[in-house]
């Protein structure tokens with residue numbers, strides 16, 4: 134039964150919402166039964182008219198929409214056709230409202246899907262009990278080009294496949310057997326909770342994916358074992374949206390891009406299907422079009438509900454949706470009943486054929502016998518004609534028998550194949566079972582290892598925490614030690630400079646100033662004071678040094694002068710000697726005395742100057758005692774010489790014996806000589822007195838100087854002692870500091886090495902941790918893989934079990950064709966016999982098992 138069938142397209146307008154009421158006044162559309170007229174608000178645009186199979190106004194009920202747009206489709210499904218109902222429209226136009234409705238169980242507001250489910254079960258309950266039904270449901274969504282199983286959300290990226298028997302299908306999609314509408318509602322609710330929805334400016338609960346609700350109805354007639362299967366696709370498309378209006382950003386924007394892209398692909402498929410010239414239909418451009426391949430231009434009865442907003446605010450989107458609907462209306466599908474030839478049905482057919490063959494064989498045999506008994510002569514024309522007629526019949530029958538034989542052979546082949554397949558499946562099942570037990574064992578081992586690894590990771594984490602704490606405290610200690618070291622270094626440097634300064638001062642400074650006891654631990658103010666004192670002492674020392682130099686210079690000068698004086702004295706002495714020996718030369722002697730006097734005067738004046746100079750310069754002498762003694766000795770020599778000179782009587786002038794002097798002349802000469810002598814004597818006395826006083830002064834000065842020298846020597850000794858003490862103290866402190874420093878350095882190096890060790894340990898633990906984490910991750914991944922595999926195996930096993938049971942059932946059915954007892958396969962399949970009306974809403978069976 135094949136027919137060309139256009140896609141039924143209806144259009145539904147929803148009431149205005151709050152946003153639209155705020156944005157614009159009134160409606161932009163007017164309706165008739167099948168026509169929508171868009172009264173464009175913009176001056177440039179002309180009014181547009183669109184004709185559909187039906188137009189539903191904002192006042193239209195859910196039931197009305199269902200009855201027109203969906204009920205015929207579900208009725209077709211119950212006859213073995215494939216059916217599709219899908220809703221298309223801009224975001225917030227009412228697709229979900231139309232397909233699901235706000236309440237699945239509210240008879241007024243429930244949408245197309247729950248109504249269809251009701252229709253399916255109504256149909257089953259209204260059918261006589263010779264037909265057995267199984268109803269399976271699947272629920273998935275296409276979100277960002279990935280197919281997610283809403284009944285098993287762990288399956289997030291299912292693949293689409295196609296084969297000759299099944300057509301296009303989603304591999305691995307969960308199919309649940311259901312036996313009543315309440316179960317379906319429960320499963321739907323569960324699936325809806327897994328859907329991707331989000332709030333946008335346009336819709337508080339906007340679907341961000343295309344959802345597909347699939348109902349598969351299998352029916353088998355228990356009389357003729359004929360079977361048929363109808364598949365119903367109920368599609369709630371995601372809404373096309375203008376990003377500016379919905380305010381989509383980030384993930385919402387990505388979703389919007391995918392939604393719009395797949396809807397464009399849908400539009401292109403519809404264009405290609407309807408333009409009359411395309412040879413290629415781009416079904417593979419998106420998952421949506423690929424899944425809906427049969428619904429669009431294929432083996433399906435399809436209804437499209439275009440949902441629209443009547444507001445001028447959404448005029449452009451409404452026009453676009455209406456255009457889409459108009460194009461879709463032109464799609465022609467080729468729906469056909471999906472018959473299923475069960476083994477039982479075929480065997481029944483075969484048995485019938487065999488019966489017929491046997492019957493015919495019997496007739497032929499009878500005829501042949503008759504022929505033989507009557508002989509060839511009895512054959513007349515009429516017999517011939519009857520025979521020929523019978524022969525024709527027989528030929529037909531033989532042909533039919535041949536065909537039946539051929540079909541029988543085919544069925545035997547199929548049965549054989551099924552048996553082989555069954556055996557293979559059994560073997561697979563056994564393998565899977567053993568594999569599964571191995572995997573469970575592996576899983577247990579892995580879990581054990583994982584728990585060990587977790588435990589060791591925890592322990593290591595504790596160790597790391599402790600180490601981190603130790604490291605922190607060590608770092609703090611090091612910090613403190615470093616600070617101490619820095620301050621110690623600073624103190625050492627200060628002390629070094631102080632020591633150096635003090636050493637310098639000690640070398641240069643006057644001991645007097647250093648009498649003060651110098652302690653090591655001086656305050657900065659004291660230090661400053663000491664420094665200033667030191668500089669003063671230094672200055673004083675410099676001055677003293679200069680004075681000493683000057684004194685030495687003067688001393689040398691005095692010595693030189695004394696030398697001159699002695700030379701002069703000796704020359705005077707030599708002259709006196711000459712005077713004694715040469716009395717006749719009195720005149721020249723007088724002259725010489727005059728010279729001498731002058732010289733003495735000069736000496737006197739020079740001595741005066743010297744005295745003045747000595748008095749003026751308060752020079753301190755740094756001379757060792759020997760030099761003083763020498764000075765004293767020299768002075769005493771001078772003194773001796775002077776005394777000698779003074780005590781020595783001048784030689785009496787010798788009168789040459791050859792020349793006889795007169796007594797008056799002689800007396801006169803004697804008087805003159807005495808006078809001269811007295812004068813000279815008084816002069817000598819005077820000079821001696823002066824020299825005495827000078828000597829006294831010098832002696833006094835010398836004594837002072839000696840005292841000063843002694844004093845300086847004492848000060849020097851004290852200073853030396855203080856220096857020694859200081860050195861001792863400094864040495865002691867220095868030693869302490871050095872020891873302290875060494876200790877600190879040792880401590881720091883120890884801490885450093887400990888820290889290094891800790892860091893190495895930490896690094897080691899870190900790498901171990903990383904390694905363990907990696908291992909753990911690997912193990913977890915492995916566990917996950919194993920779990921997934923296990924899950925997969927479980928599923929496979931279930932599928933195999935169900936297939937096996939199905940095959941067993943089929944085999945059993947085949948063996949008990951005529952007297953078939955009813956089999957209840959528990960939770961694998963849920964065969965529902967037609968006419969179960971009384972039980973329908975009262976029995977709440979457990980959610981059916983997965984099947985494929």
Ligand SMILES: Nc1ncnc2c1ncn2[C@@H]1O[C@H](COP(=O)(O)OP(=O)(O)OP(=O)(O)O)[C@@H](O)[C@H]1O
Pocket residue numbers: 146147148150191222223224225226227228229230231235336338339340341370371372373440
């Ligand atoms: N015919 C209607 N009567 C009353 N309210 C409606 C109707 N159609 C839609 N609504 C309301 O409009 C809002 C948006 O509807 P819905 O969520 O079904 O839009 P949608 O097309 O599925 O949007 P999206 O594409 O964003 O998922 C909902 O609050 C819904 O209840």
